[in-house]
Amino acid sequence: MTMNATVPGALRAATPIFADPAADYIAAHDFDRPTLVVSRAVVADAYDALKAGLGKARIHYAVKANPAAEIIHTLVQKGSGFDCASRGEIELCLGQGARPENLSFGNTIKRASDIAFAHEAGVTLFAADSDAELHKIAANAPGARVYLRVIVENSMADWPLSRKFGCAPVALPALMDLAASLGLVVYGLSFHVGSQTRRAEFWHPVLDQMAGLWHAARAAGHDLQLLNLGGGFPAFYGEAVQTKRSYAAAVMEAVAERFGDVPDVMAEPGRGLVAEAGHIAAEVMLVSRKSDADMHRWVYLDIGRFSGLAETEGEAIRYQFATPHDGGATGPCVLAGPSCDSADILYERAPIQLPLALRDGDKVMIRNCGAYTSSYSSVGFNGFPPLDVIVL
Structure with a gap:
């Protein structure tokens, strides 16, 4: 996942101090669809x-x-x-x-x-x-x-x-x-x-x-x-x-x-x-607000509840994210998936803090997704591809 000259280092800085092959692989490669990388x-x-x-x-x-x-x-x-x-x-x-x-x-x-x-x-x-x-x-x-x-x-x-x-x-x-x-x-x-x-x-x-x-x-x-x-x-x-x-x-x-x-x-x-052996390479599809008075941005990813993130049901599992803008100012977001299903909302009850600079097209890494993601991914709801898996 090549972002910009600073991103691979930013991703590594955001990962644990021990070896993290999946994070290193994601930082060094491009992905055209959501992909789980597992070590x-x-x-x-x-x-x-x-x-x-x-x-x-x-x-x-x-x-x-x-x-x-x-x-x-x-x-x-x-x-x-x-x-x-x-x-x-x-x-x-x-x-x-x-x-x-x-x-x-x-x-x-x-x-x-x-x-x-x-x-x-x-x-x-x-x-x-x-x-x-x-x-x-x-x-x-x-x-x-x-x-x-x-x-x-x-x-x-x-x-x-x-x-x-x-x-x-x-x-x-x-x-x-x-x-x-x-x-x-x-x-x-x-x-x-x-x-x-x-x-x-x-x-x-x-x-x-x-x-x-x-x-x-x-x-x-x-x-x-x-x-x-x-x-x-x-x-x-x-x-x-x-x-x-x-x-x-x-x-x-x-x-x-x-x-x-x-x-x-x-x-x-x-x-x-x-779980900790794998991370998901994903992409921001849209950042928007419902009105000028809306306190929360809506951030839509190219992966949602039907393509691997089913454990966000009830916001029970709260994943962490690495972005190209980590270290900058953040604000609360409602996070949602890409499908045309109103249930495809990941975090709303407790909005997630993401960088204010986040834009569509930005690559993000969802951490510690090695468990219950690929096995929950649908065969292609709404025509969105199921989660790819790369095992290192």
Whole structure:
């Protein structure tokens, strides 16, 4: 992305002091459409840091965060397991060399035929949160190991995820008994503390809830082996977060205090592994005001909610931006995408500060977009191209 003589340096000055290959690549190249650039080296470093903090816990990368084949291959080489939500993700991981015993079918909503496919491929670990799903698993993957996902309360995550998935805690004992009666192995419990849980101590109320369920289940005779911590490991979006290693170590310390010596602990980081490895090269399409009296400028980018920035829903994830005019005077903006859909507004409730000198045609870099952008991008809503991806 060649801007002007000062821009590459300005972009580098705005990036962290450690190596940032994706930012360097964007500063040195031109792009004719929105493009995500991701560094495999940064993903590998993030894996090493999380693994060091998690200790004995096994990492199962949440493939949905970024399913680029190059990233999957890199993580296979690092020894990662994978949390797969569909047959397509299972096929992707197997195609990149992952062993089926290192995959879990973590979606609690699965086609019967996809369960049978996974079972035939050698996958033995499945998630469930209802009696209907347990019956499907028993019929199509007899004898499989299952972990039951539970709804948790008191999430302090930026994006709580406890409405769609999980059984009510009160329903858990009956589901475990049913699974056992169907010939399935009641292997463990899982939960999700919520996406972008910025501080490790935010896990404590949720772990307290799960510990009570865990110990009650074991007392009832279920030989639980697996505690699946799910995701929630954060990335940097402008608010301070702990280093990956110290964050993971603090979570594991809290787990040990509440659960004791759990035989098998699994974590499913997605955002925490890939978000900071990638940035998006984008362009300003228009800067305008609705009237002379309008306090806020409207800044329209060539990428919006339908072409990769879906996590701006509810302004939950607030991305940071590097521009050719950084260091100059700024003012509040409403930020929007290019499509002819009035829902394609990124930030309005809390306007974003951008340089007053920003104009149409200016190139911008959206930071830390390696997670949940390319995988959310549409096939071409309104005729705008889907997000290109370059993996370094």
